[in-house]
Amino acid sequence: MKNDGVSRRWFIGGAATGVVSAGLELSGYSQAEAAKQETPAPEISYRVLGRTGLKIPLISFGVMNSDNPDLLRRAFDLGLNHVDTAHLYLRGNSERVIGEVVEQRGNRDSVYIATKMRFARDRERHVFTNEATAREPAPTEENLFQQLETSLERLRTDYIDILYLHSCYSPAMATYEPLMKALVKAKEQGKARFIGVSTHRDEANVIRSAVDAGVYDVVLTSYNYLQDHKDAVGKAIAYAAGRGVGVVAMKTQGGKRLNQQEGVEINHQAALKWVFANPHVCTAIPGMTTFEQMDSNYAVMADLELSEAEERELKLASLLPGTYFCQSCRECVPTCPERVEIPSLMRAYMYAEAYGNTIQAEETIGGLPENRGLGVCADCTSCQARCRRDLPIADRVREMAGARWSMA
Amino acid sequence: MTFSTSRPIRHAAIILMMIAVAACSGGDPSQEAQGPSETTGFALPADGEPPGWSLVTELEHYEADNLWEYINGQADFFIDYGFVRVDTAEYRNDQESGSVVLEVYRMGRPQEAFGIFAAERTRDDRPLEIGAGAYLGANVLGFWQAEQYVKLTSFDEGPAVEQLLIALAEEISSRLPSQGHELETLVLFPEEDRVEASERFIPKNFLGQPYLTNAYRVGYTFDSQQLQLFVVDTGSPEEAQSHFKRLEDFYRERDQGPVILETTQNPPMLIVDGPSKMVVFRLDHRLGGAIGMRSLDVGRTAAAALAERMRR
Numbered sequence: 001m002k003n004d005g006v007s008r009r010w011f012i013g014g015a016a017t018g019v020v021s022a023g024l025e026l027s028g029y030s031q032a033e034a035a036k037q038e039t040p041a042p043e044i045s046y047r048v049l050g051r052t053g054l055k056i057p058l059i060s061f062g063v064m065n066s067d068n069p070d071l072l073r074r075a076f077d078l079g080l081n082h083v084d085t086a087h088l089y090l091r092g093n094s095e096r097v098i099g100e101v102v103e104q105r106g107n108r109d110s111v112y113i114a115t116k117m118r119f120a121r122d123r124e125r126h127v128f129t130n131e132a133t134a135r136e137p138a139p140t141e142e143n144l145f146q147q148l149e150t151s152l153e154r155l156r157t158d159y160i161d162i163l164y165l166h167s168c169y170s171p172a173m174a175t176y177e178p179l180m181k182a183l184v185k186a187k188e189q190g191k192a193r194f195i196g197v198s199t200h201r202d203e204a205n206v207i208r209s210a211v212d213a214g215v216y217d218v219v220l221t222s223y224n225y226l227q228d229h230k231d232a233v234g235k236a237i238a239y240a241a242g243r244g245v246g247v248v249a250m251k252t253q254g255g256k257r258l259n260q261q262e263g264v265e266i267n268h269q270a271a272l273k274w275v276f277a278n279p280h281v282c283t284a285i286p287g288m289t290t291f292e293q294m295d296s297n298y299a300v301m302a303d304l305e306l307s308e309a310e311e312r313e314l315k316l317a318s319l320l321p322g323t324y325f326c327q328s329c330r331e332c333v334p335t336c337p338e339r340v341e342i343p344s345l346m347r348a349y350m351y352a353e354a355y356g357n358t359i360q361a362e363e364t365i366g367g368l369p370e371n372r373g374l375g376v377c378a379d380c381t382s383c384q385a386r387c388r389r390d391l392p393i394a395d396r397v398r399e400m401a402g403a404r405w406s407m408a
Numbered sequence: 409m410t411f412s413t414s415r416p417i418r419h420a421a422i423i424l425m426m427i428a429v430a431a432c433s434g435g436d437p438s439q440e441a442q443g444p445s446e447t448t449g450f451a452l453p454a455d456g457e458p459p460g461w462s463l464v465t466e467l468e469h470y471e472a473d474n475l476w477e478y479i480n481g482q483a484d485f486f487i488d489y490g491f492v493r494v495d496t497a498e499y500r501n502d503q504e505s506g507s508v509v510l511e512v513y514r515m516g517r518p519q520e521a522f523g524i525f526a527a528e529r530t531r532d533d534r535p536l537e538i539g540a541g542a543y544l545g546a547n548v549l550g551f552w553q554a555e556q557y558v559k560l561t562s563f564d565e566g567p568a569v570e571q572l573l574i575a576l577a578e579e580i581s582s583r584l585p586s587q588g589h590e591l592e593t594l595v596l597f598p599e600e601d602r603v604e605a606s607e608r609f610i611p612k613n614f615l616g617q618p619y620l621t622n623a624y625r626v627g628y629t630f631d632s633q634q635l636q637l638f639v640v641d642t643g644s645p646e647e648a649q650s651h652f653k654r655l656e657d658f659y660r661e662r663d664q665g666p667v668i669l670e671t672t673q674n675p676p677m678l679i680v681d682g683p684s685k686m687v688v689f690r691l692d693h694r695l696g697g698a699i700g701m702r703s704l705d706v707g708r709t710a711a712a713a714l715a716e717r718m719r720r
Contacts, residue, residue: 064485066527067610070684074616089482091528091545118480133498134509134547134561167480200476250481287484289613291658328474347473363493367469 044079045301047282050246052194052217054112054161056082058276058304059297062250062285064089066097071288076105078298084220084248084285086116086166087147092154099156108157114220114248115155116166116198117147119179126170126201128179141182148186162218162248163192169201171209180215194218200251204229207236211245222251223281225274225314228327234278241280249275249284266317268293270310272300326350326391336385341372342393349396352403365400377401451583452497452510458579464498464507489524489611490516492555501572506563508576512584513557519591519622523609525552528559535605536574539581543605549573554586593624593639596696596718603627606636614640615686615699617658619651627700628710635701637714644693652678652690659686675715679704687711691718 044057060082061075072083085094095115102108119139122129132138137147152158163186168174174197183195196218199206203221210216219240223233237247252275253268268286275284288294306314326346333339344364352361365374377383378401383394455463468478471493476483478494496511515521518540525541528550533543539553547562547569560577562569594607606627614623625638642648656678659667665682673689677697680686687707688697696714698707 062481064481065488067608067613068616071616073684086481088480090485091530091548093527093530096530123477132563134507134563200480289488289616290618291616292618294616347471360492364471 043298043302045304047279048246049218049248049282050241051244052162052246054082054194054246056112056283058283058301059272060084060248060283060285062287063094063098064287065289066090066093067289069097069101071291071294072098072101073105074291074294075288076101076107076111078294080294080298081110082112082114082161082283082285084114084250086118087151088118088166092150095151095154099154103156112161113155113157114162114164115151115160116164116220117144117151118166119143121169121173123169127172128176139176139179141178141185144179144182145186148191152191159190160192162194162196163187164196164198164218164220166198167201168197168199168206168210171202171205174199174206174210174216175213180213184215194246196220196246196248198250204232204236207233207240207247211240211243216245218246218248220248220250220285223249223275223278224252224254225271226254226317228329237278237280246282247280249281252284252286267310267313269296269300270306270314272297273304273306273310274314276300276304277306326387329388332385332387332393336383338376338380339372340376340385341368342385342397344368345374345377345397345400346391346393349400352400361400374401452495452512453499453579453583458576460502461499461576462502464500467495467497469493469495485527486513486524488613489527490520491524492516499576504564504568504572506569508563508573509561510576510580511559511561512580513559515555515557518552518554519609520611521552521555521557522591523611525550525557526605526608529605531605533605536577538574538577539584539586542577544570544573549577551577551581553581553584556584558584591624593641594626596639596714597624597626597637598628598713598717601628601630603629603634614638615655617651617655619654620695630706633701633703633706635698635707635710637698637710638696639714639718640695642693642695648690648693648695651695652688655688655695673708673712677708677711679708689715691715694718 046055046057048054049056057080059080061072061080061084063072063083063085075083083098085098087095089095098113102111102113118136120129120132120136121127128139130138137143148160148163151160163183165174165179165183183192186192187195194217196216197206197210198220200222203223207219207221210219221233221237223230223237227233240247253266253271272284272286275281286293286297288297326343328343330343332342336342344367348361348364351364352358368374374397377397383397385393387393452467453461453463470478472487472491475486475491475494478496479486492514494511494513496509498507498509500507513521513524515524522540529543530545533545536542536544536549536551538549539551539558542549542551547565548559550557550559552558558577558580560573560580562573591609608625610623610625612618612621614620620640623638623640625636627636628634640651642651656667656669659680659682662682665680668679668681670677670679675689675691678688680688681704684699685701685704685707686697686699687704688695689711696711696718698711698714701707701710
């Protein structure tokens with residue numbers, strides 16, 4: 001180290017066999033060391049994942065972030081043995097970190113790994129399309145197996161416990177026959193123990209159609225107390241459970257964006273309890289990036305009862321969208337004769353008024369086409385746009401049109 | 409420039425001398441009104457621009473509220489890294505079959521652009537010198553430059569496609585509104601024995617602790633002994649002291665092995681001898697240390713060397 005004056009000796013030490021790779025550095029943590037470690041008293045509540053028969057803790061681990069493998073180790077120490085990821089997350093680095101930690105711990109037999117395969121889709125029509133893009137392969141058996149083999153290699157395993165069709169927007173996508181057949185084939189070959197679909201759009205219909213298709217073992221769905229359509233999703237979940245299809249919940253906190261909004265206090269434990277109040281939900285897969293979050297989520301399993309105070313908090317939080325937040329359902333757009341991009345304008349209003357971020361507000365407004373933007377509203381004298389959540393569109397648009405931050 | 413060659417320090421000390429090719433946005437609303445891409449100070453290439461490339465799809469952009477529609481579960485991770493907006497479109501080269509999807513992610517700060525770039529880099533990628541650092545995978549090229557993380561994904565693979573990706577990436581790089589920038593914290597890390605392309609920036613929740621933000625981490629290896637060194641910028645000596653104490657308390661409460669405060673060293677070092685070993689020190693407004701090693705001796709020595717560099 002002649003350049004920096006530090007001797008090479010500073011690295012000299014005992015031999016090791018740890019694993020280090022670019023971006024996924026793992027600490028030297030052996031199975032033997034793991035065995036020595038005391039695990040906390042088991043306070044885990046389990047539910048059975050439908051016909052799979054898998055007994056899974058209510059709290060599972062959505063693994064997107066590969067920054068800290070120690071969190072994954074901690075999860076395993078706690079007995080949280082179901083991890084969920086996806087083929088495309090961070091170009092496979094999320095799968096890689098799971099594979100490396102599981103191999104290091106030697107606990108593949110006691111861990112349930114779920115991952116997802118994604119294919120080209122028409123975002124307007126909500127169907128798969130054979131017109132593959134560079135980002136998304138065509139929905140063919142060949143491409144499914146290509147992704148699957150890559151994922152198996154990254155995960156350092158020869159089977160996936162739950163293999164999902166990723167992000168189905170519609171019943172048509174969930175029941176797309178070539179992919180269903182390919183998933184069944186993967187199951188028959190032992191490369192997937194169980195198969196399923198994931199969805200965070202039109203969830204109720206996607207769940208029902210997936211169940212009726214008769215081939216899926218599991219559905220992974222958005223489900224939280226903030227959803228306008230939570231009752232419909234809840235009924236679809238019951239429908240699935242009644243037919244032996246296991247249900248895994250995601251986006252249980254309402255989404256990262258909401259949780260980062262200043263002034264919004266989300267009671268995360270209460271949000272999880274709300275999900276688990278539906279007995280047909282087997283487990284949830286919150287993403288966890290701190291030990292604090294993990295411990296907090298873990299603690300939920302010790303007491304699933306929603307207190308009155310927690311219920312009140314959830315109720316209050318669920319009212320927040322009516323105060324500031326547009327849910328981008330886009331039902332307002334057809335009510336405007338000029339088809340103004342109202343959801344974007346409402347988002348701009350939120351940036352400026354809720355967060356005081358006028359730059360972001362300006363950018364949002366400035367990003368709109370002239371014939372769909374705020375300028376159209378400025379020339380309009382009688383706003384006809386209507387929001388099903390009763391956001392005061394006309395008032396907000398008027399305010400924005402006259403505001404310093406939007407017109408400077 | 410890249411972080412992955414044999415001289416990573418020089419590369420880490422990125423000082424871009426690129427001339428800004430477009431005025432930064434934000435001051436001129438008339439410009440902003442012309443199109444979404446103008447608001448980032450960068451316009452995705454139009455059809456036929458650059459020569460030989462045709463636009464296959466319409467230009468799209470996503471912001472934090474609808475990012476999940478574009479990248480699903482990855483959205484949370486990008487938001488944690490300061491995501492502001494992504495502009496994307498698909499292009500076709502007139503000479504080659506297949507197409508290329510161009511994505512320009514605008515993050516809040518240059519280090520966040522680097523952070524997301526580094527998080528998506530894999531061990532199989534080839535480093536390139538485009539922008540402030542680039543990787544080339546089988547059908548994807550990513551680079552970062554100022555607040556932008558740019559990703560080009562091709563439909564096909566092969567040497568000819570690689571050359572196309574590189575040419576297009578260089579073209580995009582030249583169009584980005586850049587300014588001189590230096591990730592100066594990375595200069596603090598020792599150069600020798602670095603693991604190639606192991607530099608990371610972790611904006612929040614470093615070591616699983618919500619109060620540890622703006623962390624840099626670099627991997628090292630020596631004779632099969634592996635570890636990572638880290639530096640966390642806390643903002644003030646008082647904050648550093650507070651975070652140091654909280655870390656100590658955390659590991660004492662966790663009770664997974666001896667936790668020792670070695671005050672005979674300068675700076676004093678917190679030694680965690682649990683299943684995951686750790687050495688941490690505090691120096692002015694920063695925390696530094698070593699993690700991921702099997703031998704605490706190696707961790708101590710490495711951390712001491714890092715502290716010595718940080719003193720200069």
